[in-house]
Amino acid sequence: MDVEVGDVAQQAYTGALPQWSEVESLVEAAHRRCKAETAGVVADYIPVLAEADPDWFAVCVAEADGSVHTAGDIDVEFSIQSISKAFVYALVCEAHGHDVVARRIGVNNTGLPFNSVIAIELNDGHPMNPMVNAGAIATTALVPGDTRDEQWNSIVFGLSEFAGRTLEVDHAVYRSESETNQRNRAIARLLESYGRIDPDPLTVVDVYTRQCALRVTARDLAVMGATLAHGGVNPVTGRRVVSAGVCRDTLAILAANGAYERSGEWLFDIGLPGKSGVAGGLVTVAPGKAGIGTFSPPLDAAGNSVRGQRATAYLSRVLGLNIFASQAHTPFAQRKDHP
Numbered sequence: 243m244d245v246e247v248g249d250v251a252q253q254a255y256t257g258a259l260p261q262w263s264e265v266e267s268l269v270e271a272a273h274r275r276c277k278a279e280t281a282g283v284v285a286d287y288i289p290v291l292a293e294a295d296p297d298w299f300a301v302c303v304a305e306a307d308g309s310v311h312t313a314g315d316i317d318v319e320f321s322i323q324s325i326s327k328a329f330v331y332a333l334v335c336e337a338h339g340h341d342v343v344a345r346r347i348g349v350n351n352t353g354l355p356f357n358s359v360i361a362i363e364l365n366d367g368h369p370m371n372p373m374v375n376a377g378a379i380a381t382t383a384l385v386p387g388d389t390r391d392e393q394w395n396s397i398v399f400g401l402s403e404f405a406g407r408t409l410e411v412d413h414a415v416y417r418s419e420s421e422t423n424q425r426n427r428a429i430a431r432l433l434e435s436y437g438r439i440d441p442d443p444l445t446v447v448d449v450y451t452r453q454c455a456l457r458v459t460a461r462d463l464a465v466m467g468a469t470l471a472h473g474g475v476n477p478v479t480g481r482r483v484v485s486a487g488v489c490r491d492t493l494a495i496l497a498a499n500g501a502y503e504r505s506g507e508w509l510f511d512i513g514l515p516g517k518s519g520v521a522g523g524l525v526t527v528a529p530g531k532a533g534i535g536t537f538s539p540p541l542d543a544a545g546n547s548v549r550g551q552r553a554t555a556y557l558s559r560v561l562g563l564n565i566f567a568s569q570a571h572t573p574f575a576q577r578k579d580h581p
């Protein structure tokens with residue numbers, strides 16, 4: 243029997259989310275089950291991050307239809323840090339296209355820590371991928387704008403559109419990181435020496451440092467993730483931020499590189515593209531379905547939030563989100579209610 247393309251797409255899609263009320267109680271369950279986890283260490287290489295309360299813990303699921311489910315410390319703001327890399331990358335892909343960005347920034351995992359200098363040397367100065375600092379700095383260098391202010395405005399505007407509200411800089415974090423980011427400045431200089439970035443390297447690092455200091459909540463992260471899940475349209479504001487093709491490219495990058503050198507284990511355990519940041523944020527995307535945002539400062543040795551990973555793994559399992567599953571997840575009744 244001939245199969246229409248539309249039917250193929252439907253068959254490939256592994257089910258729908260459970261009912262609204264079930265998602266609501268599963269988000270609460272994820273928070274309850276992972277709250278007692280005590281493993282991990284709060285980052286202190288950016289001095290002000292060490293002041294975070296290790297007990298802070300928030301979980302949020304934003305569905306592709308705009309429904310939002312929250313549990314825990316959902317109003318606590320923290321710096322977005324490396325999670326900004328995913329969304330700045332999407333903006334740069336939107337501006338320059340798939341091929342230019344793939345060639346200049348790359349897509350492959352380095353297998354080395356996020357701020358590795360050796361990775362640059364081993365790869366002939368190539369930044370490798372946009373989720374490590376070399377690639378992120380090279381990506382920020384490509385943000386549209388002729389001046390530092392124009393580039394900065396593009397980033398704040400773009401990331402705010404992803405979040406559906408105006409994001410602001412945490413000045414204490416920006417100052418603290420600016421005073422201690424010698425390594426990122428060295429990475430930018432090294433890229434310059436290989437001819438891999440065009441603008442002034444220290445100006446690029448300054449913009450990159452500010453983008454990492456943007457304040458978000460777990461809810462913001464979930465909505466930002468849901469925008470990538472929803473083909474580039476923010477499901478809460480209804481506004482298009484980037485194209486569906488850019489979302490697809492960004493999610494592929496996250497699947498390969500989003501959890502630092504633990505990206506393989508992350509994909510194996512959770513089966514979804516995601517990105518973590520050293521302040522304890524974590525965004526995960528279930529294409530076509532939802533974004534998950536979590537926040538909990540204690541990190542594993544690679545820099546991923548321990549409670550965030552546990553809560554996300556739980557939600558991926560109970561909501562049937564793993565993108566490698568070939569059959570719909572059916573432990574729940576099909577979705578009926580929708581307030």
Ligand code: GLU
Pocket residue numbers: 322323324325356357375419426451454518519520521545
């Ligand atoms: N601003 C941080 C840095 O470049 C981001 C690190 C991270 O979250 O992985 O060191």
